[in-house]
Amino acid sequence: xxxxxxxxxxxxxxxxxxxxxxxxxxxxxxxxxxxxxxxxxxxxxxxxxxxxxxxxxxxxxxxxxxxxxxxxxxxxxxxxxxxxxxxxxxxxxxxxxxxxxxxxxxxxxxxxxxxxxxxxxxxxxxxxxxxxxxxxxxxxxxxxxxxxxxxxxxxxxxxxxxxxxxxxxxxxx
Amino acid sequence: xxxxxxxxxxxxxxxxxxxxxxxxxxxxxxxxxxxxxxxxxxxxxxxxxxxxxxxxxxxxxxxxxxxxxxxxxxxxxxxxxxxxxxxxxxxxxxxxxxxxxxxxxxxxxxxxxxxxxxxxxxxxxxxxxxxxxxxxxxxxxxxxxxxxxxxxxxxxxxxxxxxxxxxxxxxxxxxxxxxxxxxxxxxxxxxxxxxx
Numbered sequence: 001x002x003x004x005x006x007x008x009x010x011x012x013x014x015x016x017x018x019x020x021x022x023x024x025x026x027x028x029x030x031x032x033x034x035x036x037x038x039x040x041x042x043x044x045x046x047x048x049x050x051x052x053x054x055x056x057x058x059x060x061x062x063x064x065x066x067x068x069x070x071x072x073x074x075x076x077x078x079x080x081x082x083x084x085x086x087x088x089x090x091x092x093x094x095x096x097x098x099x100x101x102x103x104x105x106x107x108x109x110x111x112x113x114x115x116x117x118x119x120x121x122x123x124x125x126x127x128x129x130x131x132x133x134x135x136x137x138x139x140x141x142x143x144x145x146x147x148x149x150x151x152x153x154x155x156x157x158x159x160x161x162x163x164x165x166x167x168x169x170x171x172x173x
Numbered sequence: 174x175x176x177x178x179x180x181x182x183x184x185x186x187x188x189x190x191x192x193x194x195x196x197x198x199x200x201x202x203x204x205x206x207x208x209x210x211x212x213x214x215x216x217x218x219x220x221x222x223x224x225x226x227x228x229x230x231x232x233x234x235x236x237x238x239x240x241x242x243x244x245x246x247x248x249x250x251x252x253x254x255x256x257x258x259x260x261x262x263x264x265x266x267x268x269x270x271x272x273x274x275x276x277x278x279x280x281x282x283x284x285x286x287x288x289x290x291x292x293x294x295x296x297x298x299x300x301x302x303x304x305x306x307x308x309x310x311x312x313x314x315x316x317x318x319x320x321x322x323x324x325x326x327x328x329x330x331x332x333x334x335x336x337x338x339x340x341x342x343x344x345x346x347x348x349x350x351x352x353x354x355x356x357x358x359x360x361x362x363x364x365x366x367x368x369x
Binding site: 014015016017018019046047049050051052053054055056057058059060061063064067068072075076079083085086087089090091093094095097098101104105106107108109110111112113114115116117118119120121122123124125126128129131132133136139140142143144146147149150151154156157158160161162163164165166167168169170171172 | 204206207208209210211212213214215216217220221224235236237238239240241242243244245246247248249250251254255257258259263266270273274276277278280281282284285286288289294295297298299300301302303304305306307308309310311312313315317318319320323324329330332333335336337339340341346347349350352353354355356357358359360361362363
């Protein structure tokens with residue numbers, strides 16, 4: 001019964017969290033800590049922290065919660081369930097978008113959306129930067145260097161990410 | 174499913190004619206999933222799929238991000254599914270989602286088991302802050318490339334500035350994207366039919 005409930009809760013979470021990242025945290029907390037008591041508050045905080053140091057989406061914290069509830073099966077089920085709703089919606093929307101792209105109204109809509117997309121990206125960078133780098137000139141310098149490497153010299157993101165991680169580790173040791 | 178044959182034109186041509194193999198999609202998504210942290214994935218995704226391999230144009234990628242903003246789920250995951258669907262239909266979308274999640278799932282599982290046995294979160298503050306610097310740079314790089322290639326008219330630039338101001342004032346991102354889309358549908362409609 002736990003497995004079905006796991007699918008239901010995580011599919012529900014997956015259907016209502018937008019933009020990923022930190023927006024979803026209070027919602028998931030309400031369900032898995034307050035409502036079902038699957039995790040203690042501390043475990044939940046640690047699960048999110050682990051999701052952040054793991055590459056990939058932060059929502060991968062679902063793996064932790066699923067494992068805690070039902071072992072390996074729970075981990076697989078929770079992870080798939082949390083991404084299923086957005087997977088279906090995105091694929092269906094992609095299908096429609098390719099068809100509708102040439103309609104003038106939709107083309108106009110997309111032209112209007114692009115500036116908003118750029119704005120939300122800049123906003124995301126500000127939010128992440130504010131939480132992690134605020135007023136630390138070494139980290140701001142590191143960000144700037146990474147940006148120049150990515151944009152100007154088109155360096156492979158892998159090297160930038162690994163290099164930044166190692167630099168941060170060395171600087172703060 | 175007989176009713177699918179009746180409407181073959183609902184399947185976009187790109188779904189079967191892109192020539193991108195599922196193996197190549199898998200490789201790229203594994204790389205994105207293993208090196209992108211949170212929003213950083215969007216940057217790796219753009220570098221791999223648009224800049225390096227030209228699987229889709231900057232414009233098409235931006236459309237995908239717009240869609241990802243409007244739909245639930247992490248932006249980067251939605252964008253990956255969009256690319257997968259666009260290039261190889263349902264199998265492409267499925268392969269992209271799974272390949273993107275495999276590295277994260279494996280690492281998270283390892284960390285979870287470690288945590289539940291030893292009760293500790295690895296102390297990687299320095300490395301984590303360095304990684305965040307890279308994430309910020311990756312996200313800004315995407316904003317820069319999309320801005321440069323897509324914000325072609327003055328109204329769009331004005332709209333971008335207004336949208337950023339609204340975002341800074343904590344406007345809900347979904348509402349913001351929708352509102353700008355509606356403004357576009359009313360005011361930025363191209364004169365002639367757009368060539369797809």
